[in-house]
Amino acid sequence: MKEYQTITEVSGPLVFAEVDEPVGYDEIVEIETPGGETLRGQVLESSEGLVSIQVFEGTGGIDRNASVRFLGETMKMPVTEDLLGRVLDGSGNPIDGGPEIVPDDRQDIVGEAINPFSREYPEEFIQTGVSAIDGMNTLVRGQKLPIFSGSGLPHNELALQIARQATVPEEEEGDEGEGSEFAVIFGAMGITQEEANEFMQDFERTGALERSVVFMNLADDPAVERTVTPRLALTTAEYLAFEKDYHVLVILTDITNYCEALREIGAAREEVPGRRGYPGYMYTDLAQLYERAGRLKDREGSVTQIPILTMPGDDDTHPIPDLTGYITEGQIVMDRDLNSQGIEPPVNVLPSLSRLMDDGIGEGLTRADHADVSDQMYAAYAEGEDLRDLVNIVGREALSERDNKFLDFADRFETEFVQQGYDTNRSIEETLEIGWDLLSMLPKEELNRVDEDLIEEHYREDAEEAEAVQAD
Incomplete structure (x- = not known):
């Protein structure tokens, strides 16, 4: 010393x-x-x-x-399985009135780079209970899938819903994975006291706190602490996943506040700024966080990340979402128009993407029609969105019967598939059933992305007849 x-x-x-x-x-x-x-x-x-x-x-x-x-x-994080159920501040100190932490180990918060050869490819399904994610942008164990939101949008509500509903389906675990447990690491950076109270009330009300570790960095806490909070959270996640065989879901909010802290420190150091005043090394810094998600070949557990960021001015070309998109495997995009219509959660599936979705669906727990249903609904909803623009010009009466069906599909897709509220937990089977109900609105010949055998098995003839009666 x-x-x-x-x-x-x-x-x-x-x-x-x-x-x-x-x-x-x-x-x-x-x-x-x-x-x-x-x-x-x-x-x-x-x-x-x-x-x-x-x-x-x-x-x-x-x-x-x-x-x-x-x-x-x-700096090291004292880690132990007894951290589950605890609430810590942004520096890793208990703030829940509980006993002092007696660690099993103290691990460097920077972590160790994972050898690419040791990584297991992510291909196992995590069910969040949210149809817009499970059905259209499936989350996979070991994936990093951010939520792109905007100021005032209910990303916190969606984060809480995922935290309490996310499960590891038993059928996916197989013989080796039986007994593996699921934990949530929640890292909050720069949030208000009101938001912190909402988070804690929801965790306590639903009992999710028992399987969670919460790190709280508030808006009036030092900005420098925000650069440490996500690293403490990820170190805890890696310990539970790779040494205690938990499947861990890490939710980090708000990455924008984290990047603002980087900019503040860079300004104090009189560094030459990069885009919009952010440090030129921000890409590398974010990658050091995001790349700590994954699975290891010789370990049961996994670390899955859902970082949340609010895009300044809803601008997806802003450096924070732009760089995040390069590093991560897709994004879930929240939409202001859907939110104004009362859709909960207001997830816009068209710009959303999960690059690992195809590897996490199909055989096993999820039904074989998942990929086909998702592709067909995506195409139909995209066509319905294009037709909405046309309606604004020529009016709905000028459209053909076929086009009107796609317009109706787009409306019902938002109000029945995406809309579900923040307390509804849908299984993947329920999500796909709703998908088939909606696809059955369209003529069979329009379902050109679905296998014919699946159409014969799942298409609801009565749905088409009901649409015809309603039209008459």
Whole structure:
């Protein structure tokens, strides 16, 4: 342990100090203020004779008379299976009034890069109970599938619904996976106290807290702490998944607040900014978080990520969603128009995508018609959306009977398939049944993306007749 009283400057969340010995990058620092308060920090940059330190609790009370102690180790997360059911702050300290954490191990929060050869390809289904995800943009174990939202949209409600409903279907586990448990790691960054209260009330009301670990970084907490919170959450997830054989779902909200913290620190360091003022290394930084999802060949457990970000100005070309889209395997897009219509959850399936969906559906638990139903509904809904634009120009009366059927399909797709509320938990079988009800509105000859045998088995003839009677 080395101690100095050589602080030269305090700038925003950063403290600069002179040193006479080499100091390691990411090394943990304790700063004792003249008032006797001890603050924690981390070495952000180390050069010959000078280090910059980011202080987790903020730099208030620090002056040139403060003492700086370098502890000679990087930040570690105390991990144990007993963390399930606990609520921690953004630095990993318990805030639920429970006992102190007695760890089984202390693991570096940066984690270890997964050897690509050791990765198991993600191809096993996770059922969220949300039709717009399960039916159209299936989530797979080990996948990273972000939610692209906007300010004021109910992404928190969707996140809570997924957290309490997400299950690992028994049929998918097979003999080896029997007994594997499912846990939720919830990392909140820069949220308001009101949002934090809503999260906790929902976790406690539904009993989801018993299988969850919650990390809470509030809006009035130091921005620097936000850069640590997701790493603490992911370190906990990796421990539960790869050492305790849990299937872990990690929900991180809001990634936008995390990136704003990176920009604030970059400005304090007087770095040359990149796009829109964000650091040029933001892509690398986000990749370090997202790439910690996955499965290992010799381990039962898995880490699946659902990061949530609010797109500034609903702009999907903004650097945060743009870079996230490059790294992750798709996205779930929330739509402001659907939200204004009262659709819950307002998920727009057309710009949404799950690149691993084809590997997670079909044989096994999900029925063999999943891919065909999804493709056909996507095509029909897209055609209905195009026809809505045409209706605004020529009127509905000018359209053919066929076109009117696709318009009706688009309306019912939103009000019956996407719309389900935040308390409804649909199995994949229920989701596909609704899909067949909707596809049966269309003439058989229009179902050109579905196998003929499946049409004969599942097409509802009475649905077409009912549509004809209703038209008469």
